Amino acid sequence: MDLWFTENHTKNARFSMKVDNVLFTKQSEFQRIDIFDTPEFGRVLTLDGYTMLTEKDEFMYHEMIVHVPMSVHPNAKNVLVIGGGDGGTVRELTRFKCVEHIDLVEIDEDVVLSCQKYLPQTASKLDDPRVDKHYEDGLKFIRHHEDEYDVIIVDSTDPFGPGEGLFTREFYGNCYRALKADGIMVNQHESPFYTDTAYAMQRAHERIVQSFPIAKVYEVHIPTYPSGHWLFGFASKKYHPYKNVDFTRWESQGFKMKYYNPRLHVASFALPTYVEDMLKEVEKRDEAK
């Protein structure tokens, strides 16, 4: 038996994983959900045929999307996660004692239910008493919140499919409004490498620059994502993401990490020149306006 899962990273480049067995398949109201076991990457979640996470490398994504803003913010109590139905982001957030409340807004309840059943590695903390789960459109949810959150984490799928509304200026603007005066937003920012995702990355950055006074980009390696080189956006009303960040508070909590550490935190904001150029291009466009 030679069963392989293949994802087209572009029209002309593919990535394949050998599959042991398929555990779950469902066409939900919003997308097709598949969960399967692979010898190389452990259990894998795909949505509409796109890899969302694998057990082997999800720590890179989830540690970096959570610990970067949580180290910068001195006391994040109220956190909003948009998307992130697999629970990995919530898992990392619940490690912080300062966090009193987490709203998780996931459009597709079936993603949460299937991950709770088959992906306990990421979904284990979705029932933490601090977590409120909302199954609705993120854009709709956020419109009704103002000046409420310390940190917003946009843990979305790609800018096509159910997550497309989360890559828009109206969404980032609404996030700005929903954050407190020293709030931070971090979002999944796609990859700079292939043309299509690079365009989405630039577009997202442009939209964020238009909405936030501080908008920086940092990088992370995610081997199973297209090109393996991934970006996150750090947008903030007050705090700079690495200048004057006091890491003692984060260090005092004694977390055992696999990817994140304060040195990498600072270093991850140093970007390859071609990425810097792509970001500058849209920043300039915004200044010209």
Next chain:
Amino acid sequence: MEHVLSQEDAPILEALKKMKRRRLVPFDVPGHKRGRGNPELTNFLGEDCLSVDVNSMKMLDNLCHPVSVIRDAERLAADAFGAAHAFLMIGGTTSAVQTMVLTALKRGEKLILPRNVHRSVINAMILCGAVPVYVNPEMDKTLGISLGMKVSEVKRAIEENPDAKAIFVNNPTYYGICSNIKEIARLAHEHGMLLLADEAHGTHFYFHDALPMAAMKAGADMAALSMHKSGGSLTQSSLLLTADTISEGYVRQIINLTQTTSASYLLMVSLDISRRRLALHGKEIFDKVIGLVEYAREEINAIGDYYAYARELVDGDAVYDFDITKLSIFTRSLGLAGIEVYDLLRDEYDIQTEFGDIANILAYVSVGDRPKDIERLVAALSEIRRNYKKNQKNMLEAEYINPSVVCGPQEAFYADSESLPIDETAGRVASEFVMCYPPGIPILAPGELVTPEILRYIHYAKKKGCSMTGPEDMYIERLNVMKEA
């Protein structure tokens, strides 16, 4: 045994499929020969599309003189819409409206109509020499939009012009407003006049009980329907419906005066497929649209300042009914003209709405919309309010400018004219149109007196960024007026 046609059939679609199976060697036009002769075009539009971009032939019938599959498709359309006959139109609803006017009126004959008609109506009068008798539509001063015609105003126009040949009704207007078409049809017939309905924005009325009355049901003699709007067919495809009071053969002759002899099968098959879809699933399609729009209206009205209006406007007369599938939004309380919100939505939020006028925008919602698209629209409107709200001073209040008709549109259009700087034209008679597009309703039509009030409106609309069309001078700095004797 002969096949009995039913709404489940799509005769043109079936004929095209049959033709494809025959794998004919094409020694006829079009010259791209199923796309092979134009690979770039085929690559862009797709082989399936090019393979049915064919000319009329025996097995596909001929729109100029339909005797087989087009005739069947027209019969099915007539049945689906409750008309005696339906004509497939491939020159847009413009061609359907022009056919109505050219069928009903000859040179010098009078047409009773509201002023907020589409330019195609007045264009048709330029062609045939008919003369307009305008019924002033009521105006909603706050919203700055023209409403429907009051029955009493129509009655008065009939009494003053008993020789008029037809009455023209928008069912509904671009904004969704309906007149009492049933009563107006009754009045028309009582006085020996025809009732012509522009249903460019009303195709869906035929398929849902919660919507205003459809023209053919109200007794109209002819109705022009933009199937490509709420009906889902390709742009430029429309239907012309007629009652048994109208000679089918005469209408066909009128259509053939101006219609191409190479009618596009892409357009015709799109009408055929869309008619089948509406006939079989119309109710559920428009249930969904009504649900989406009602949700959007509630959410938009909850943002503050915006006013997405609906049935509360209904007054039983000038607003006899309202089409609840229309999402018209009043923006002026934000200190922003509709056209400014329209531009912001497109430039800053990547959302293209149907149009913005000086006080409203119209977001066109159809079965193709998804709840998440509605969320984007609502979120963007809320962001525009947060980021761009201004105070309201210096906003021009739209007012109905009563046209002063000096002569018929044909006489003015073909008269000796001169081109003047627009500000020097007050007091002269225009020989061309000026309009904002969309909606394409004239501010000034040929034969009408230019007034300072009209010039002020044109300047304001230009300043706010409305797209102005009509005059020979593309920049609307000069205007053609009739030479003074």
